[in-house]
Amino acid sequence: MSLTAYLTLAALVFAIGLFGVLTRRNAIGILLGIELMLNAVNINLVAFARFHGDLLGLVFTLFTIAITVAEVALGLAIVIVIFRVRRTVEADRLDLLRG
């Protein structure tokens, strides 16, 4: 398969993840959409690394995977704290900072 096929697949997954982030009401659902988008970027990085014979893309993918995991753990910790305080994880109702 050509590089374009992999990039198109990644773009589709990215668009689906973006759709999820925009439409989900639940904060955890939004996080799942962000996961999809980050995954699409990883596919791009690995595809470029393979088709250009360059190791850098793989190294970068390793770093993004680890950072994503840290981000998810922290994001979910925040969601749990929000749930404790507000008894909801609906993103629309988390308007404590609204003026």
Added chain:
Amino acid sequence: MTLEAAGFWVVAAVLLASSLAVVLTPNLFHAVLYLAAALVATGVVFLLLDSPFLFAVQLLLYAVGVMTIVVFAIMLTERLVGERITQTSRDLLNGAVVATGVFVGIAGFLIRASPSPPRPPLVADTTPALGRALVGPFAVTFELLALLLVVALLGALYFARTDE
């Protein structure tokens, strides 16, 4: 059709179907399970791109690690066996328009881009070179990553502590 092409189409179908299920299914717990399928499919894409080490990392970190945390969070916030597991979506039309616009933009760029280079033959297994890069030119970045993970762990612990 070569084996790689056949594998690509199968994996692409699985990945796209499970991704759509993640953003469309009303049951949040099912969405997480579909996300696990999508993450494993992404790992198989890495395998198709001759990166078995990243496939292993993807399985261990994402498909197992992230799944555990997310299921844990859902159980804490939604009471797994009970009501309130469903979730609703809003602004479906607007979201679809924006997502389609982004995809069309990327696709337009891909069409106008110069034709993709042919896939170079695999010189050697990338895993040893990857390991050498991590402790060689990227040693400092690698250590910073370890620091970031510790800080994230401490931050999560701090957030999740009980007030006593």
